[in-house]
Amino acid sequence: MMSAGKVTVDNFDEVVLKSSKPVLVDFWAEWCGPCRAVGPILDEISNEYGDKLTIVKLNTDEESALAIKYGVTSIPMLNVYVNGEVVKTIIGAKPKPALLKELAEFI
Amino acid sequence: MIKDLVIVGSGPAGYTAAIYAARAQLNPVIYEGSVTAGGALMNTTEVENFPGFVDGVMGPDLMDSMRKQAKRFGAELITDDVVEMDLSGDIKILKDGSGNTVQAKAVILAMGSAYKEIGLENEKRLSGRGVSWCATCDGFFFRDQVIAVVGGGDSAVEEATFLTKFASKVVLIHRRDSLRASKIMADRALTNPKIEMLWNTEVIDVLGADKVSALQLRNTVTGEESKRDFTGLFVAIGHIPRSELVTSQITLNEEGYVSVDGRSTRTNLKGVFACGDLVDFTYRQAITAAGSGCQAALDAEKFLSH
Numbered sequence: 001m002m003s004a005g006k007v008t009v010d011n012f013d014e015v016v017l018k019s020s021k022p023v024l025v026d027f028w029a030e031w032c033g034p035c036r037a038v039g040p041i042l043d044e045i046s047n048e049y050g051d052k053l054t055i056v057k058l059n060t061d062e063e064s065a066l067a068i069k070y071g072v073t074s075i076p077m078l079n080v081y082v083n084g085e086v087v088k089t090i091i092g093a094k095p096k097p098a099l100l101k102e103l104a105e106f107i
Numbered sequence: 108m109i110k111d112l113v114i115v116g117s118g119p120a121g122y123t124a125a126i127y128a129a130r131a132q133l134n135p136v137i138y139e140g141s142v143t144a145g146g147a148l149m150n151t152t153e154v155e156n157f158p159g160f161v162d163g164v165m166g167p168d169l170m171d172s173m174r175k176q177a178k179r180f181g182a183e184l185i186t187d188d189v190v191e192m193d194l195s196g197d198i199k200i201l202k203d204g205s206g207n208t209v210q211a212k213a214v215i216l217a218m219g220s221a222y223k224e225i226g227l228e229n230e231k232r233l234s235g236r237g238v239s240w241c242a243t244c245d246g247f248f249f250r251d252q253v254i255a256v257v258g259g260g261d262s263a264v265e266e267a268t269f270l271t272k273f274a275s276k277v278v279l280i281h282r283r284d285s286l287r288a289s290k291i292m293a294d295r296a297l298t299n300p301k302i303e304m305l306w307n308t309e310v311i312d313v314l315g316a317d318k319v320s321a322l323q324l325r326n327t328v329t330g331e332e333s334k335r336d337f338t339g340l341f342v343a344i345g346h347i348p349r350s351e352l353v354t355s356q357i358t359l360n361e362e363g364y365v366s367v368d369g370r371s372t373r374t375n376l377k378g379v380f381a382c383g384d385l386v387d388f389t390y391r392q393a394i395t396a397a398g399s400g401c402q403a404a405l406d407a408e409k410f411l412s413h
Binding site for chain 1: 114143144149186187190205234237238244247248318339357
């Protein structure tokens, strides 16, 4: 079982920006109900499609500088990075079928 | 296998129905929703008026307790969405988000309500870019900023008060000249030095290239328009019932709420019951939702025993 790993300011470049495959970053926080709801769904997607799409979590409380840098004003916010660029942003918790549809081009 | 009872939705109404139905040994299956489990209270902070909690209780904690209570009595909890329902026959057929089908003799509908949007094109475009429907989720990102809350009911006032923890100033925009919110909450907002009231005002546009920078406002009395800078807009103008799955098969009122027979929870379809915010356009409290969930379980139990 692959559950989504954690990124911080120390490994963000390495894990996200320099990745050879697409990376989805889940901007979340402990106190955000919808974030806690979508977390397990992302773990499932990571488990099923981890070979094509890397999924990582970024705690916006611990990493507020990164959250500010990427203009987060709503969480959960899911950013997909390809070659270091944000190519897709999904805002709000969505059911798995809806997320798979939105992520279809990456998985 | 045909189940006795399936409950769709999991706020105070759905969980209370599950507690009562499980204790009546109806072995209920409850579809909690994949991302909506717990319902509207999951996005609130402190609930001060739920009887029995002297010092208040956090919305998510209250829902977690109800969930555990339902589970303790044997309700089968499924964290998935119902995506299709055929409620017309004696045996109801429901399909979930994972493609499974479940059949049941009775169904309790408790899908609750969703946030209402103002209905502006730019509101949608800038959603998540300064426009938000969840103060508890997003307030944190507006530290030391000047933000607007639109609405005049309990949720608008609660959000405005909550947001003063982060924002340097919160402007509460309401199209009338008095608040609809309960007195204690309204007083709290009106005396809060960080909250400014903007009466008789409606939001007619949300401005900003890639994030909210200002709102275009109109005075509802004089018709005068003005522009004012804000970095965030929290929309709390009420709710719409989540009745879209049953629109074509069940009797709804003009606003889309499921109609029930008198003080019961019986819908126009035999074996289908409805409760909570899906039905209630008047009270919409956690305690009234829980009460109607209890009624729905008792109505379903009576129906199944015949």
